[in-house]
Amino acid sequence: MSSTNAGSTWTSDRILSDRILMGPGPCNPYPEAVQALGRPMLGHLDPEFISLLDETNERLRTVFGTSNRLTFPVSGTGSAGMEAAIVNFVGPGDTVVVGVNGVFGGRMVDVVQRTGATAIAVAHEWGQPVDVERMLAAHPSPTMFAMVHAETSTGAQSDVAALGAAKGDALLLVDCVTSLGGVELEIDAWGVDIAYSGTQKCLGVAPGLAPLTVSDRAIERLKPTPQSWYLDLNMIAAYVTGDGARAYHHTAPISMIMSLHAGLGVVLDEGLDAVRARHQAAGDAVKDGMRELGFDLFAAEGHRLAPLSSISIPEGRLPAGVTEADVRSRLLAEYGVEIGGGLGPVAGKVWRIGTMGHTARQRNVTTLLAALADIIA
Amino acid sequence: MSSTNAGSTWTSDRILSDRILMGPGPCNPYPEAVQALGRPMLGHLDPEFISLLDETNERLRTVFGTSNRLTFPVSGTGSAGMEAAIVNFVGPGDTVVVGVNGVFGGRMVDVVQRTGATAIAVAHEWGQPVDVERMLAAHPSPTMFAMVHAETSTGAQSDVAALGAAKGDALLLVDCVTSLGGVELEIDAWGVDIAYSGTQKCLGVAPGLAPLTVSDRAIERLKPTPQSWYLDLNMIAAYVTGDGARAYHHTAPISMIMSLHAGLGVVLDEGLDAVRARHQAAGDAVKDGMRELGFDLFAAEGHRLAPLSSISIPEGRLPAGVTEADVRSRLLAEYGVEIGGGLGPVAGKVWRIGTMGHTARQRNVTTLLAALADIIA
Numbered sequence: 001m002s003s004t005n006a007g008s009t010w011t012s013d014r015i016l017s018d019r020i021l022m023g024p025g026p027c028n029p030y031p032e033a034v035q036a037l038g039r040p041m042l043g044h045l046d047p048e049f050i051s052l053l054d055e056t057n058e059r060l061r062t063v064f065g066t067s068n069r070l071t072f073p074v075s076g077t078g079s080a081g082m083e084a085a086i087v088n089f090v091g092p093g094d095t096v097v098v099g100v101n102g103v104f105g106g107r108m109v110d111v112v113q114r115t116g117a118t119a120i121a122v123a124h125e126w127g128q129p130v131d132v133e134r135m136l137a138a139h140p141s142p143t144m145f146a147m148v149h150a151e152t153s154t155g156a157q158s159d160v161a162a163l164g165a166a167k168g169d170a171l172l173l174v175d176c177v178t179s180l181g182g183v184e185l186e187i188d189a190w191g192v193d194i195a196y197s198g199t200q201k202c203l204g205v206a207p208g209l210a211p212l213t214v215s216d217r218a219i220e221r222l223k224p225t226p227q228s229w230y231l232d233l234n235m236i237a238a239y240v241t242g243d244g245a246r247a248y249h250h251t252a253p254i255s256m257i258m259s260l261h262a263g264l265g266v267v268l269d270e271g272l273d274a275v276r277a278r279h280q281a282a283g284d285a286v287k288d289g290m291r292e293l294g295f296d297l298f299a300a301e302g303h304r305l306a307p308l309s310s311i312s313i314p315e316g317r318l319p320a321g322v323t324e325a326d327v328r329s330r331l332l333a334e335y336g337v338e339i340g341g342g343l344g345p346v347a348g349k350v351w352r353i354g355t356m357g358h359t360a361r362q363r364n365v366t367t368l369l370a371a372l373a374d375i376i377a
Numbered sequence: 378m379s380s381t382n383a384g385s386t387w388t389s390d391r392i393l394s395d396r397i398l399m400g401p402g403p404c405n406p407y408p409e410a411v412q413a414l415g416r417p418m419l420g421h422l423d424p425e426f427i428s429l430l431d432e433t434n435e436r437l438r439t440v441f442g443t444s445n446r447l448t449f450p451v452s453g454t455g456s457a458g459m460e461a462a463i464v465n466f467v468g469p470g471d472t473v474v475v476g477v478n479g480v481f482g483g484r485m486v487d488v489v490q491r492t493g494a495t496a497i498a499v500a501h502e503w504g505q506p507v508d509v510e511r512m513l514a515a516h517p518s519p520t521m522f523a524m525v526h527a528e529t530s531t532g533a534q535s536d537v538a539a540l541g542a543a544k545g546d547a548l549l550l551v552d553c554v555t556s557l558g559g560v561e562l563e564i565d566a567w568g569v570d571i572a573y574s575g576t577q578k579c580l581g582v583a584p585g586l587a588p589l590t591v592s593d594r595a596i597e598r599l600k601p602t603p604q605s606w607y608l609d610l611n612m613i614a615a616y617v618t619g620d621g622a623r624a625y626h627h628t629a630p631i632s633m634i635m636s637l638h639a640g641l642g643v644v645l646d647e648g649l650d651a652v653r654a655r656h657q658a659a660g661d662a663v664k665d666g667m668r669e670l671g672f673d674l675f676a677a678e679g680h681r682l683a684p685l686s687s688i689s690i691p692e693g694r695l696p697a698g699v700t701e702a703d704v705r706s707r708l709l710a711e712y713g714v715e716i717g718g719g720l721g722p723v724a725g726k727v728w729r730i731g732t733m734g735h736t737a738r739q740r741n742v743t744t745l746l747a748a749l750a751d752i753i754a
Contacts, residue, residue, distance in 0.1 A: 008642065009436075009642040009645045009646045010638075010640075010646055011639070011642065012432060014429065016416055017417070017419070018417040019418070021419075021420055023420055025628060026418055026421070026631060028418055032388075034414075034415050037411075037414035037415055037632060038414055038415055039393055040394070041396070041403055041406055041583060042393060042394070042396060042398075043396065043398055043400055046396065046715065048394055052391065059386075075453055075585070076452055077627050077629070077630060078627070078628065079606070079607050079626075079627040080452070080627075082606075083605065083607045107606070111606045114602065114603075115604070200628060206418060206630070206631060206632040207421070207630050207632075208452070208585060208630035208633055225491065226491075227604050227605075228605060229456070229488045229491055230453060230456050230457045230459075250455070250456040251402060251577060251584045252454070252584065253454060254403060254585075255414060255583040256583075256585055256630070262387045263387075264387075265385065265386040265388065265389070266385075266387045268387075269385045269386045269387055332423070338423065343625070
C-alpha cells in the first residue's frame with residue numbers, strides 16, 4: 001500500500017465527529033492553538049525553540065500572576081503537575097495538611113502518601129469550599145498545606161488568599177487546574193508557593209501539558225533527589241531557566257509547547273480580564289438556564305465556580321425510565337455536545353458542565369440548553 | 378487588541394524556521410501525523426476517542442512485535458516511559474542489573490536507585506554493545522535485567538534476544554527509544570517483558586508520548602502501589618484495557634494520540650519492512666558519506682545502529698580554529714539542518730546524525746553531506 005490517503009491505514013477511513021466539549025475538560029481549543037500544533041518541528045535545543053519556550057513561560061507568569069522564575073509547562077497532563085508539585089518537596093518525616101472537598105484533594109492525599117510523607121486529610125462535604133480554619137487547626141507546623149482552588153469534581157471554588165496569609169512557615173500548594181485563565185488568580189499576592197494547572201481547561205489548549213510555578217522560597221526547600229527522575233525540578237530547572245546553554249534533561253513536547261504559546265497569546269490578546277469575564281458570563285448563563293429547566297445547583301452558594309457548573313438532577317425531573325447517562329448519550333450522539341457526569345459519591349446525581357477556553361461562549365450555552373430541553377421534554 | 382493575527386501576541390510575529398532534523402531526535406514528523414494533530418478535539422471518555430486509542434494500541438503491538446494486552450502510549454516523553462517501566466516493578470529489596478554503555482543506561486541506574494532498589498551497573502566502554510555474559514555474571518537472580526537496545530548517545534545497537542533467552546526468572550526491560558519502527562524488534566520472540574520508546578524517533582511523530590508494552594508475566598509482578606501515582610500501571614490499565622466502561626485516571630493527551638495513530642498508519646501503509654529498509658539505507662548513506670569526507674565511525678563495527686550514526690571527528694579534520702560546535706551552528710543557521718553533538722565523555726568529539734521517521738530519506742542525507750562539505754572545505 002502507498003502512504004496516500006485513499007484506502008490507507010493511517011486514517012482508517014475514520015471520520016471523527018466535531019464535538020462541542022462542555023464537560024469538565026478538555027474544552028475546544030482556540031483555533032490559533034490548533035494551528036500552532038502543525039508548525040514546523042524544531043529541536044528541543046534549537047535557539048528558536050528555547051526562545052519560544054522562554055516567551056511561553058513569560059506568558060504563563062502573566063496568567064498565574066507571578067514573577068516566579070521557575071514557571072514552565074511540565075511534560076505531562078495536569079496530574080503530572082500535581083505529582084511534580086508534591087514529590088519535589090515532601091518525603092518521609094514531612095507532614096502535609098490536605099483539604100479534601102472532592103476527587104482532586106483526595107488524589108493529592110494519595111500522591112503525598114506515596115512519597116512516605118504523612119498526609120492529614122481535612123475532609124469536607126462535597127460541594128463545599130475548603131475551610132481555612134479547619135486546615136490551620138489540623139496541625140501546628142506542617143511542611144505543606146495543599147488545597148484545590150477550583151474542584152473539578154464538584155464545581156466549588158475556595159478562598160486561597162486566606163490560607164496564604166495564615167500559612168506561617170509551611171509551603172502552600174494549590175491545584176489551579178480549572179481556575180488558571182478562567183477566574184481571578186494571583187499566585188504572588190495570595191502567598192502561594194507552588195501551583196499547577198492543565199492546558200485543556202480555561203487556557204483553551206489541547207491536554208498534554210501541566211503549567212507549574214514555584215516560588216523562590218519553595219525552591220530553597222527542593223529535595224536534592226526526589227523519587228521521580230522525570231519530574232526532578234533540580235534537573236528540569238537547568239533546562240528551563242538555565243542562563244545561556246541549556247542542559248538537556250528530557251526531550252520537550254515541542255508541538256504542545258508551540259500550541260500553548262499560541263493559546264496563551266490568544267488569551268493575552270483578548271485580555272486576561274476580558275477572558276475571565278467571558279468565562280463568568282458563560283458559566284452564569286449555564287446556571288441560569290439549567291435552573292429555568294428545573295435543575296438545581298450542586299456547589300454551595302457563594303462558592304460556585306464560573307468555568308464549571310455542577311448541576312443536581314432532582315428526582316422526577318427526567319422523563320420516566322430515562323437515566324442521566326441516557327441524556328448525556330443522546331446529547332453526544334444527536335447533537336455532538338459533551339457534558340460530564342458525576343464522579344465518586346455524586347455519580348448518577350450530578351452533571352458537570354464546562355464553559356472553558358474557546359468553548360466559553362454564549363452560542364455554545366444556547367445550543368446546549370436548547371438540545372437538553374428537546375431531549376427531556 | 379483583537380485575537381486576529383495582525384499585530385497580535387499569539388504569534389509574536391514570530392516566523393519559525395523549517396528545519397531538516399538530523400539530530401538524535403526529534404525527527405521531522407510525517408505530514409500525515411502533523412495533520413492529525415489538528416483534528417477536532419474529542420473528550421478522553423468519548424467512544425470515538427476510545428476506539429481510536431484501541432486502534433492506536435493495536436498498531437503499536439504490530440510495530441513492537443507483541444501480542445501484549447497492556448500496550449499503550451504513556452502520557453509523557455520517552456523518559457516517562459523509562460520511569461513507568463521501572464517504578465511499577467521494583468522497589469526496596471529488589472535488584473536490577475543494568476547494562477550501561479551510554480547515557481540512557483546510566484539514566485536507568487538513577488531511576489532504579491530512586492525506587493530504593495539496588496542497581497548493579499555493568500559498565501561498558503562507550504560505543505560498545507551490551508555484553509550479555511557480563512550481565513548474566515553480575516548477579517545470580519536479579520529481579521530485573523535492564524538494557525538499551527539502541528543507545529542514542531553512542532549509536533551502538535545491542536543483542537536483546539540473547540539476554541531474553543538467558544534471563545531465567547528475572548524480568549527483562551529494554552529501552553527501545555531509538556529502535557522502535559526503525560530496526561528489527563520482536564518483543565515477544567526475544568523474550569522481552571517490558572519495553573518503552575518515544576514517538577519522536579523512528580515513528581515519525583512529535584515528541585510527547587512514550588509507547589510502552591508489558592507482558593502478562595510482568596503484569597503479575599506489578600507493585601500494588603508504585604511510588605508514582607501518575608505512572609501507576611494498575612490504574613492506567615483500567616482506562617487503557619478496560620472492557621466496556623473505561624475508568625478515568627488522568628486526561629489523555631488527545632491530540633498527540635491522534636497524531637501517533639496517524640503516524641503509525643503511515644508506517645504500516647508503507648510496510649514495516651520497507652520502513653526499516655529505508656532507515657537502513659539512509660543510515661548507510663550517512664556513514665558512507667561521512668567516511669568519504671574523512672570522518673570515522675564511533676560505534677563498534679558490527680553494532681552500528683542504522684537510524685542514528687555516531688561520527689568521530691579526527692584531530693585536524695576541521696579547518697584550523699573551527700570547533701565542531703561552530704560547524705553545527707553554521708549547518709543550522711545557513712542550511713537549516715540540525716545534527717547532534719556528543720554527550721558526556723564524548724562531548725566535543727562526536728556528532729550524532731539521525732535519519733529517523735520522515736527524515737530517513739536520501740534527499741536529506743544528500744543535503745547534509747553537501748552542506749557539510751561546503752562548510753569544512
